[in-house]
Structure formats: C-alpha cells, structure tokens
Amino acid sequence: MKKLLALIVFLHTTAALAQDARPPAQSTKPAAHAKSKSGPPKSLAEKLLACLEIDDETKDRLDCYDAAIPPKPKPQAAPANANGVMDCRFVKEEDERLKCFNGFAEKIPKFSSQ
Numbered sequence: 001m002k003k004l005l006a007l008i009v010f011l012h013t014t015a016a017l018a019q020d021a022r023p024p025a026q027s028t029k030p031a032a033h034a035k036s037k038s039g040p041p042k043s044l045a046e047k048l049l050a051c052l053e054i055d056d057e058t059k060d061r062l063d064c065y066d067a068a069i070p071p072k073p074k075p076q077a078a079p080a081n082a083n084g085v086m087d088c089r090f091v092k093e094e095d096e097r098l099k100c101f102n103g104f105a106e107k108i109p110k111f112s113s114q
Contacts (some may be wrong), residue, residue, distance in 0.1 A: 012076070044068060048085070050106040062094055065101040 046071035051064035069085065073092035082088055
C-alpha cells in the first residue's frame with residue numbers, strides 16, 4: 001500500500017512539474033514551411049511542379065525554382081548536360097538555368113489526388 005501511495009505521489013509531482021515547464025523560446029525567423037497554409041512541408045518534386053504553374057520564361061518562375069533549389073553558380077562554364085535537377089543550380093546564366101529546371105520539372109509525373 002505504501003508503494004502504491006508513493007507511486008501516486010511521484011506521478012502527481014512529475015505531472016505538476018511538466019505543466020510548469022516553460023515552452024521553448026520562439027525564434028524570430030519564420031519556419032520555411034510557414035508560408036504554406038496547412039499540411040506537411042512539400043517535397044522537392046511538389047515545389048518544382050508548383051513552379052510550372054507560373055508563366056514560362058519569366059523571372060517569377062526562375063525565382064520559384066531558385067527558392068526550391070538555391071543557385072550556386074560555378075565560375076567556370078557549367079556542363080551543358082545536367083545529370084539531375086540539382087545540377088541546374090550550378091548554371092550561371094539565368095535563361096539557361098530556367099531551361100534546365102523546366103526540362104526536369106516537366107518530366108516529373110503528375111499524380112492526381114483523387
């Protein structure tokens with residue numbers, strides 16, 4: 001009986017201390033996925049597909065791609081044939097980078113949510 005009473009007191013004390021704990025400090029920077037209204041963060045493929053909805057050959061579409069995959073232009077000329085979408089970030093020329101992203105984003109299969 002004493003053990004049961006001691007266990008109840010211990011659990012009650014632990015629960016009380018847990019309620020008094022301060023919540024973690026909020027950072028001043030918004031989370032990367034805070035822009036989305038609901039749901040889990042989007043995958044890279046979903047971000048690239050969303051960029052395809054923006055008018056083609058516009059700075060807005062390139063900015064969308066650059067937000068998904070930040071550019072890291074190389075001082076030397078990048079290879080003309082990118083092996084993957086991540087290679088597009090190394091292309092310095094904006095028009096060429098946009099064409100590179102478009103080529104890969106258009107190949108992503110579009111699955112309906114129905």
